[in-house]
Amino acid sequence: MRRKKKGLSLVIALLMAFTVAGCNFNSEQTNTQTPAPNNGNQTAEPTAGKKVLRIYDSDEIPTLDTAQVHEDVSFAVVNNTMEGLYRRDANSQPYLAMAEKHDMSPDGLVHTFKIRENAKWNNGEPVTAHDFEFAWKKVFQAAGHYSFMFETAAVLNSTAILKGEKKPEDLGVKALDDRTLEVKLEYPNPLLNQLLSFPTFFPQKKEFVESKKEKYGLEFDTVLYNGPFMLTEWKHDQGWKYEKNPNYWDKDKVKLDQIDAYVVKDVSTALTLYESGQIDRVELTSSFVDQYRDKEGFLTIKDPSIRFLRFNHTHPALGNVNIRRAINLAWDKQGLTDVILNDGATPLYGMVPGGFFFSPEGKDFRQLNGDINKGTVEQAQEFWKKGLQETGLSEVKVALNLADTDTQKKVGEYLKNQLEKNLPGFTLELKSVPTNQRLELEKAVNYDISLSSWGPDYSDPMTYIDMWVTGGSANRMKYSNAKYDEMVKQAKMETDMSKRFQMMLELEKMLLDQDVAVAPVYQEGLAVLQRPTVKDYVVLPTAPRYNYMWVDIAGQ
Structure with a gap:
């Protein structure tokens, strides 16, 4: 499943305010500093009269081999060139x-x-x-x-x-x-x-x-392209250039002549480039939202990526359904999204996010299945008492693994404060670990609770639902329900879309209401600052998310 990069780390340096030296896609020279369009000159002759979109990504392209791509940067490039x-x-x-x-x-x-x-x-x-x-x-x-x-x-x-x-x-x-x-x-x-x-x-x-x-x-020249664009330059760790593919079968619908993409790993630097007119779009982290909320071109997008708590079902306490239910209910999700995240994220009370998938009759999956496991602190405390009695425990001390980014550390601190305050005898230790290490710990089920993420690979609720079949590669917590496994199998083979939709509604309730196998935390939001001249920049709900063939630049 794709990994969406939300926290961007500093790796480049500003040489002076609003001026960044770097590689010039319209020049034969190569510079090892951060790339910037035309060395800060937006109207350089090579792009005059062309419709050029200027964007950035947080990382180098790992590969253009479609047999191996597995993350957002490569997905964006191959989806627009192949x-x-x-x-x-x-x-x-x-x-x-x-x-x-x-x-x-x-x-x-x-x-x-x-x-x-x-x-x-x-x-x-x-x-x-x-x-x-x-x-x-x-x-x-x-x-x-x-x-x-x-x-x-x-x-x-x-x-x-x-x-x-x-x-x-x-x-x-x-x-x-x-x-x-x-x-x-x-x-x-x-x-x-x-x-x-x-x-x-x-x-x-x-x-x-x-x-x-x-x-x-x-x-760039060790692959062939059959899509709307083709790469004509790729300066490693600096950026790459797309040009319209003259041999593309549907080329008449492609409006852009060129796309200049730059590797910029820090949002504050990207904002500097945006404000100086050198790039056209920035995806903001929560710390910048208030600063730019009232600026022209600010918008938020509901993202179908989710965050949730993954429980180790072999743990003496976490294997108890009432303790899991108590942890799910004992904190304020609205406060987390509105105050801590502040980037368009919304509380999540199901595995399938809102606005992601609709029934054959046009009804939102999330609205139809409602808010699952939404309750009060008082209800959480009752489940907590019952769970302690059932396990014979008087207190529970567990560790929470989470990504080592500023945003996820803030989420962890919030959860720790809320849960320790509202559940007597509960202690939460926070462990920030690199993503790859956290994933390895999950695969080995060598953790107590893990703050995990999931982004959909295709536009159907099943991308969130079949994660939890017994022994599935995404399960990673020893959860097992034979009835759930069988219904997932049946739903995948069901060709009556209305019946299939109903089966998936039931599966989500079985997972979260009956078994409380995981605890949904929030649906991610995407806060964006985009130049008003950029039109029809579409962000799709599933990977690959970016398709530039509809983008137009007004006035060019």
Whole structure:
């Protein structure tokens, strides 16, 4: 699952107020300092008359190999430079992209795709069905981070391949000819079209990949592009440049000529660049929200990423449902989001966030299922007493693992203060650990409570619900409910969307109301400062989140 970078650490230095020296994408020179557009000159001749978007990211691109991408930076780049059978529109709905036609057998198990005749790579060569077959099988050969997405899509033999029972060559995908791709499924999957827009399902040209060997995906010119843009420069740890791809089949809808992206790891520096007119958009951390709330171009976006408390169900106290329920109820979520975070985040009383998914009748999942485990401190204290009696404990001392960022440390302090005040005999020790270490501790279930995050990989409640099946890779807390496991399996195979939706509502209540397996904390918010001239900058609810082909620059 994608990791969203919210806390950005300082790694660059300002040379003087509003002036940053750096690499110039319109120059042959390379500088090791922080990149800035045109060395501070917005109207340099090379970009005159062009529509240019200037953005930043907090990190270097790890790779452009779609078999290996697994985090936001790479997702953003490959989603704008490459494309699969489907692409998502501004409303996050899938539409045919590299494929111009999609036929399905009556039983929903065989899908045949006709590749567009004008689908081309940026070097002018055609995109073929063979490129898809090669790329999909390569994900398993390379042990790609998102190989499980083929199992989510129910592609034939994907589960057996992941278990080592079959080989990647047995995957249910086959190029029947240059323009015809056949995909076989284990069972009918109503999410298939949406999943096929994910980068793991993008094509790669075998001959080109093999010619680049270990360098593939590590430089701008060691990959081929079949999307709206192509990278024409990549200065490592400094930035990269997109240009409109003249061979893209839908190029007439692309409004931008160029995108300059810079590596800027500190929000305060990004704000300095924004105020001096050198970048067009900044994603704010909570400490800057009040300062810029009344500025032109300030807006907040409801983010479907969530934070929640993950409990070790083998712990002597935390294995008790009433103690977990008490911890869930004994603190003020509204105070956390309004005072501590102050960035558009909202209290969360379910696993599926608000505004994320709607029923076939157009009803919000979160509103339909209501606020689960919302109560008072007095109710929490009653559950606390009952839990202590059931476990024979008089006090509980546990540790909370959390990310070592300023924001998450503030959240931890708030939880500690609230829980220790409201639950007599409860002590919470805070342990700030790097994300990778926290994830390893979770995988080993070597923790008491972990403040975890989850961002959706596809637009369906199941991305939050199937995390908790027994032995699942995202479970990481020894929770198990056989009835839950069976209903998840049934819901995945259900093709009646209304019935499937109802099953997922019931599953969420089973997880949170009946079992209190985890404790939702908040739904994240995104506070943004964006130049008013930037139009139609869409942030999608699931990875990949950014698609620049609709962006326009007013007045250019």
